[in-house]
Amino acid sequence: MSKEEKGGLNGVVKTFRNLPGFWRASLNPWLIRVRNHPERLAFVLHRVTGAIILFYLLLHILVTDVPAYHHSWSSWQSLMASFNNPANHIGEFIVAGCVFYHGLNGIRLLLTEFFGVCIGKPERPKPPYIPPTAKSCQRKLLYAVFILAAIFWVLSGLIIFGVWG
Amino acid sequence: MALSDLKAATKVPPKEVTIRIRRYSPTTGKTWWQEYKIKPHRGMTVLDALLEIKAKIDHTIVMRYSCRMGVCGSCGMIINGMPRLACQTQIAEVATENNPVITLEPLYNFPVLRDLLTDFTNFFEKHRSVKPYLLRNDEAEREEPYDQYIMSPEEYLDIYEYSLCISCGLCYAACPVAAADPEYLGPQALAYAARYVLDVRDEKPEIRLKIVDTEHGCHRCHYAGSCSMVCPKIVDPAQAIQRLRHILYKWKLGMWRKKTARTASAPKVWKPRKPLPPEVKPVRPDIDYEAIEKEPVTIEVDGIKITLRHLIPTKADKMFGEERKRAEAQSS
């Protein structure tokens, strides 16, 4: 860190820090323009959905504690009644989408990062020079994650907005 | 994939391209965009265009380059938003007749010294920090090896891809984690660590696994895969880091033991040489092959007869000067 701030060539030359920064890297999947690269989008979505879910989880734990905290169920029922409005349903719908995407992509990341499978095998580079990461089955898994998460999201929307069930 | 379009060199580039360069002056500390117009020819690379601008329009542009053929890894820069090697990028690949603008920026995540020139000091320090060399139990033997390490073709192929790295820094520039965290080891250093951890000739993987097992080591990778997508040598650092991490977890849980190469040494005492098998007998015993070989061969070219000398060397062939002349006279 200190070296970076002092600048290159042992601090002799004043350098310009060309870092895009945390927010641009975490929120913009098109920070570098590479064609056919859904993993970067998956990375950004995983971060954003994770943050939303954590925010919801903390609220969820606090809300669930209400009847135990007040030692009565009347506060719980009034709270649930106040939650029954469209704005809250939309929020719930967004959280449901986040959970489905984060969970399904999490399975893919578990397989690749923790178990070290689905990442392809090293090979001799040959035309058309596509890296094994882009050819391996994790890419197919990723497309499956996008499709399944979308299907589950639509189903959860049907339940949340009272169309089904 | 820096080489995504293999037929780019056969395409015709636009008649005139505008090259926008993000420039930086260390004396004033200012950055600005500057535009140059050039007329490219077929097969012209971005580096050629930069050199033409430097030669004919503005000699104050600063960039790093050396081999001009994608081997040294010096000319990495952001070309139209993607980290690429300028020498391996055809103008026809990045500019079209409808959009003849090429935007050049210095590599992201590196301190910029001037214009397109970036400072690789930290990058190489991180590379050195993972000990990118073979570690052996016997250090004296490592420095002056007297044996050979046995490595099968499969074991070689396992690390061959990672050993192609030219340290151009494109993966580091593409990495979303390195974009925020300057202490992160980066895809290049981690891929190199994986390359030596997986190498059967290396005997001390624990040292390297401890180096990458930090908060700014391999756990910060989130498999965005951008490093592999921009690598000009198809090194695939993303795959290497996942394999390294998998090994690290297995090692931490006591489930991984490294397979190391045996050494193949030359025998201390030379055994007597095996005698050669007896010579093969002539196919037809009625022909004297030696006599045929001694016969001069005469061929006719355009009516002129040329006599070729016999193929078995005579005594005269082994002599020189006066001695040879005398021997030749005697034989004739």
Next chain:
Amino acid sequence: MGNASRLAIWQYITAIILIAVLTGHLIERFPPVTHQSYEQSLSPSTFYSRLKGAWGIGLLLLAYVALFHGLNGIRGMLYEWLPGRRREKVWDALFWILFIIFASIATYTVIALPAPTLPK
């Protein structure tokens, strides 16, 4: 040096537990399985029987595991966003403090939940 993988391994172990327990938790509110409407599945009696039964331990485990997984994920992001030795100690402390506070709230909920007196 060399101990970061402890938390990282737990991040993956909690993820594996989450997949199983969270699926169960989501099915709890899936009308075709519970034969209750979406709103009905939050009634005090259902809620009480869910938390006080054997599944209550599963839900408590879900709370711990999800808290660890989520807060550790945010801790990793803070390491990236604002690195530095002193700051990193603050992030570690913040992680454990938040984890203990919210884990104890969740435990209290399961232990001290009063029986619903209202009719269904």
